[in-house]
Amino acid sequence: MNAAPAHKEFWKDRLGAPNYAVGEAARYANVAPATVGRWHKNTTLGGRESGAKLSYLQLIELAMVAAWKKEGMKLSDIRVARAYYAAKFDTPHPFATLRLKTDGVDLAMDAGADLLIGNKRGQLAWKSVIGQRFKEFEYEDGLVSRWKAAGVKSPVVIDPRVRFGAPHVQGVPTWLLRERWEAGEPLEEISEDLSVTEENLKAALMFEGIDPREARKNEWVH
Incomplete structure (x- = not known):
C-alpha cells in the first residue's frame, strides 16, 4: 500500500511572491516610502527592482531593520551583519529566517553558550552582554511566522x-x-x-x- 502524500504547506510557496506595495510596507514598518527604496539600494536590505512590490520575507526584513534602527543601531553595522549572516548561513533573507537580537549596538544570534555577532563578522560574546529579542516577531520552523x-x-x-x-x-x-x-x-x-x-x-x-x-x-x- 502506498503511503499517503505528505501535507504540503502551500503558504510557504507565497513567501517570496510580491504582495505588498512600497507605500503599504513602509506604513506597516513605520518608515517613509523613500527609505524602503534607499535601504534596498544601499544593500541594508536585499536586492529589489525599483518600485516592485515586496514579498512577505522582504516585508519582515524591512520591519526588522526599522526596529533595529529605532533601537539605535547604525545602518553600516546592519549592512555588515546582513552580508555576514547571508554568507555564513546561505540564505538570501537572513533577517527573516534567523533568530536575531540587538542591544542597540550589535546584532547577534545564539550560538550555544555564546552569541554570534554579525556586524563583527562572527565574533563571539557572552549571552549576558546582549539582552532583548523583539517580542513583536514570532518564530516557527526557522521563519518569522507572525508579526504584531x-x-x-x-x-x-x-x-x-x-x-x-x-x-x-x-x-x-x-x-x-x-x-x-x-x-x-x-x-x-x-x-x-x-x-x-x-x-x-x-x-x-x-x-x-x-x-x-x-x-x-x-x-x-x-
Whole structure:
C-alpha cells in the first residue's frame, strides 16, 4: 500500500511572491516610502527592482531593520551583519529566517553558550552582554511566522498563513474593517457581522489610520 502524500504547506510557496506595495510596507514598518527604496539600494536590505512590490520575507526584513534602527543601531553595522549572516548561513533573507537580537549596538544570534555577532563578522560574546529579542516577531520552523505589526499589545497580526499575509484581527483583514467603517456602518454592526470584538475592531481601525471616536458624515442612523 502506498503511503499517503505528505501535507504540503502551500503558504510557504507565497513567501517570496510580491504582495505588498512600497507605500503599504513602509506604513506597516513605520518608515517613509523613500527609505524602503534607499535601504534596498544601499544593500541594508536585499536586492529589489525599483518600485516592485515586496514579498512577505522582504516585508519582515524591512520591519526588522526599522526596529533595529529605532533601537539605535547604525545602518553600516546592519549592512555588515546582513552580508555576514547571508554568507555564513546561505540564505538570501537572513533577517527573516534567523533568530536575531540587538542591544542597540550589535546584532547577534545564539550560538550555544555564546552569541554570534554579525556586524563583527562572527565574533563571539557572552549571552549576558546582549539582552532583548523583539517580542513583536514570532518564530516557527526557522521563519518569522507572525508579526504584531502595531506592537506587542495590539491584536493586529501579519501572518503569511492567514489572509495571504494581509494585516488582520481574528482572521479579518484590517482593510475590510476600514472599508465597512468608511461606508458608515456602526461599530457594533461591523463587530457582530464579522465576529470581531469591538476592542479588536477599534485597534484595527487605529492601525488603518482611523480614529473610531471621530464622527462620520455618512454614519448610518437607525
